[in-house]
Amino acid sequence: MNLPGTDPLAPLRETLTRRHFLRSGSHLLAGAAMAQLGGAAPLGASPLGRSPLSMAPKAKRVIYLHMVGGPPQMDLFDPKPQMAEWYDKDLPESVRSGQRLTTMTSGQARFPIAPSRYRFDRHGECGMEMTELLPNLGKSADRMCLVRSVHTDAINHEPAITFLQTGNQVTGRPCLGAWASYGLGSMNEDLPTFVVMVARPTNQEQMQAISARLWSSGALPGAHAGVSFRTSGDPILFLENPNGVSDAVRRRTLDGIGELNQRLLDDIGDPQTRTRMEQYELAYRMQSSVPDLADLSVEPDRTWEMYGDAAREPGTFANTALMARRMVERGVRFVQIYHNN
Helix, strand or coil, rough: CCCCCCCHHHHHHHHHHHHHHHHHHHHHHHHHHHHHHHCCCCCCCCCCCCCCCCCCCCCCCEEEEEEEECHHHCCCCCCHHHHHHHHHCCCCHHHHCCCCCCCCCCCEEEEEECCCCCCCCEECCCCCEEEEECCHHHHHHHHHCCCCCCCCCCCHHHHHHHHHHHHCCCCCCCCCHHHHHHHHHHHHHHCCCCCEEECCCCCCCCCCCHHHHHHCCCCCCCCCCCCEEECCCCCCCCCCCCCCHHHHHHHHHHHHHHHHHHHHHHCCEEEHHHHHHHHHHHHHHHHHHHHHHHCHHHHHHHHHHHHHHHHHHCCCCCHHHHHHHHHHHHCCCCCEEEEEE
């Protein structure tokens, strides 16, 4: 029995672990950072709600195609004509400046310079230089923004990919999609704000590992982490009710779990509890929205002319690209496709 005026949860709060405190505090730090950058949602607001920003965002949706193990930029978008004069000469020490070698190249006797074999042409009114390997893309040069100034100190694939996604070579920070979800909010309550798909590569030799830490929300609330859609079979597992469970029973079950989680949220205030509650409700709504999203039978013939017959096969890059288009049409804010090799 508790004495009048005492808090029955005081002993529990006194024994909260350091890890729980830091984990909870990290959300406050992330909120403070975003408040400085452009205004953040007030404490207690839905983590999926849109934050009041100091300026109207121009970007509404993003489809991010991440080509893991693609051709080097010197063969596609970044001409280096002077490299032809250095053909087969050893890389000067002044270029490497003592940078350590990767395991793949540490056994080489020398490091000769190899210029691109391909011709570069100027395209569009802007005169953007692009390789002869991409003649069709060159037709859209005036609609593109090509950034050639980015660089990194990373010498291996994994830290370089992590750096590109989060701004740091060490995992654990929010990724691009998580920041977009946090800053711009949801456009469709029946689908995730941030979706990730990993396309099946045609070349499966020496594939680079692609894992969920690349679409983590880091210190932001977990609701802003990417939701991974499967590229074969059902996009999301276990969306259908189990045999013998009706929609009414599922609804009552979620309501009961929601009440318990709400009590826990009121008592402890852990943001992860709020995230869990919203994810349960989102999953329930996705039971009707995902089948409609995945139904490609309604696509007209011109779709297959544009994307090719490979788009009919789940898991292919063409199929994931088509799914990404259908997602943004339905209000998904950020869609990311990883394509290996």
